[in-house]
Amino acid sequence: MAVLTNALDKLLGYQMRRATAVLMADFVRTLSDFDMRPAEVTTLLVIAENPDCSQSEVGEAIAIKRANMVPIIARLIERGLVARTRVDGRSLALRVTDKGAEHAAEAWRRIAEHEARFRDRLTPEELETVLAALPVLRVDVEDSSSGNGQ
Amino acid sequence: MAVLTNALDKLLGYQMRRATAVLMADFVRTLSDFDMRPAEVTTLLVIAENPDCSQSEVGEAIAIKRANMVPIIARLIERGLVARTRVDGRSLALRVTDKGAEHAAEAWRRIAEHEARFRDRLTPEELETVLAALPVLRVDVEDSSSGNGQ
DNA sequence: TATTGTTATACTCTATAACTATA
DNA sequence: TATAGTTATAGAGTATAACAATA
Numbered sequence: 001m002a003v004l005t006n007a008l009d010k011l012l013g014y015q016m017r018r019a020t021a022v023l024m025a026d027f028v029r030t031l032s033d034f035d036m037r038p039a040e041v042t043t044l045l046v047i048a049e050n051p052d053c054s055q056s057e058v059g060e061a062i063a064i065k066r067a068n069m070v071p072i073i074a075r076l077i078e079r080g081l082v083a084r085t086r087v088d089g090r091s092l093a094l095r096v097t098d099k100g101a102e103h104a105a106e107a108w109r110r111i112a113e114h115e116a117r118f119r120d121r122l123t124p125e126e127l128e129t130v131l132a133a134l135p136v137l138r139v140d141v142e143d144s145s146s147g148n149g150q
Numbered sequence: 151m152a153v154l155t156n157a158l159d160k161l162l163g164y165q166m167r168r169a170t171a172v173l174m175a176d177f178v179r180t181l182s183d184f185d186m187r188p189a190e191v192t193t194l195l196v197i198a199e200n201p202d203c204s205q206s207e208v209g210e211a212i213a214i215k216r217a218n219m220v221p222i223i224a225r226l227i228e229r230g231l232v233a234r235t236r237v238d239g240r241s242l243a244l245r246v247t248d249k250g251a252e253h254a255a256e257a258w259r260r261i262a263e264h265e266a267r268f269r270d271r272l273t274p275e276e277l278e279t280v281l282a283a284l285p286v287l288r289v290d291v292e293d294s295s296s297g298n299g300q
Numbered sequence: 301t302a303t304t305g306t307t308a309t310a311c312t313c314t315a316t317a318a319c320t321a322t323a
Numbered sequence: 324t325a326t327a328g329t330t331a332t333a334g335a336g337t338a339t340a341a342c343a344a345t346a
Contacts, residue, residue: 001303004200004211008192011261012268012277013173015284018213020170021337023163026291028312037312042158050154056327061154063168068314070329090322090327111161118162121286127162129279134165136271141176151326171314178335187335206304218337220306240304240345 016137023118030114034106039064041107043072044096047082048104052093076100166287173268180264184256189214191257193222194246197232198254202243226250 008014027038036044042062047053050061059069073094076082081100084092096104119127158164177188186194192212197203200211209219223244226232231250234242246254269277 001207001210002203004196004203004207006196006211007199008195008212009285011265012281012284013177013261013265014192015281015288016166016170016173019284019288020166021213022288022290023166027163029291039313042164045158046154046156049157053152053154054327057151057154060151061156062158063171064313065315066328067316067330073328088323088327090320092328111163115161115163117291118287121289122283126279126283129276130283131162131165133272133276133280134162134169135159137268138165138169138172139271140172141179141267189336204304214336215338216305217307217339223305238304238346240343242305 026117027111027114030110031107034110036103036107039072040076041111043069044076044081044100044104045107047076047094048096048101051095052087054087054091055094058094176267177261177264180260181257184260186253186257189222190226191261193219194226194231194250194254195257197226197244198246198251201245202237204237204241205244208244 024038031038031041039062043058043064046058046061050057055069055073056066058064058073059066064072073082073084077084080097081103082094083097083100084094087093122130174188181188181191189212193208193214196208196211200207205219205223206216208214208223209216214222223232223234227234230247231253232244233247233250234244237243272280
């Protein structure tokens with residue numbers, strides 16, 4: 001099979017997408033025998049770090065919309081990793097359970113492995129530059145003129 | 151609403167995912183009145199650049215599996231942007247039509263706008279480093295031990 | 301036997317609109 | 324009136340397995 005040319009390879013956006021796809025595929029592989037999806041891991045770790053946070057706050061922190069948080073939280077509760085208590089009738093305070101804390105610790109171990117695989121490909125200077133550039137790229141174009149975030 | 155801490159922000163993989171989501175959302179917005187999805191644009195541009203390529207070759211070039219190329223190509227043909235001719239009974243040669251070439255030119259104009267919005271946020275040195283780092287990160291972990299790609 | 305295109309199907313993440321009950 | 328959580332639903336991308344026709 002012939003190898004085609006692809007002018008898209010010059011593009012920042014395209015390279016970001018391709019690289020992220022590889023990173024994510026590796027992350028999913030890293031989680032394969034752990035029965036947690038990326039979005040669940042992210043959610044669990046943020047709750048572990050912020051006891052008594054609300055569902056909306058977690059969504060805000062990890063850029064997942066309120067509506068999409070519902071099944072994620074439901075599954076974490078169902079598996080006994082997260083517990084919630086009423087705060088004021090419309091808000092719920094989220095906390096990880098002991099089991100959830102163990103899962104969070106294991107998740108961090110796996111994340112460290114996964115991260116190392118990619119960090120090691122870059123020189124310290126390159127890594128530093130990339131890690132400084134990404135948060136700049138991450139600022140949403142729309143955020144300039146107020147807007148309600150999500 | 152309280153702003154939560156998020157230790158994930160230190161991670162290369164997580165920052166890549168967040169930044170890419172913003173880039174992609176902006177790209178989709180850039181295409182919003184053009185009636186083309188990102189995967190369709192990518193496909194069209196690679197065909198335009200490689201006349202008489204096969205469907206599998208395009209998939210290989212842009213990391214989309216054979217099975218998932220089918221509806222993309224079907225839609226491009228349906229819209230009269232791509233034409234195909236039989237090559238040998240199991241392969242098809244793809245070409246953009248005149249209309250497809252016009253769409254490709256318009257797509258490149260929009261991509262240039264979109265790209266500029268993000269490139270302009272980085273210094274030339276940062277951009278150079280990032281554009282050098284991404285292809286390194288993009289190499290799949292599995293590719294080391296032969297493997298059949300997809 | 302390996303390859304090309306295809307079908308069918310399922311999963312993950314994301315997006316929107318609308319509802320409820322509360323504040 | 325605005326907010327927190329929810330429901331329902333749709334879309335886009337991706338993944339796998341299996342098949343027919345062909346090389």
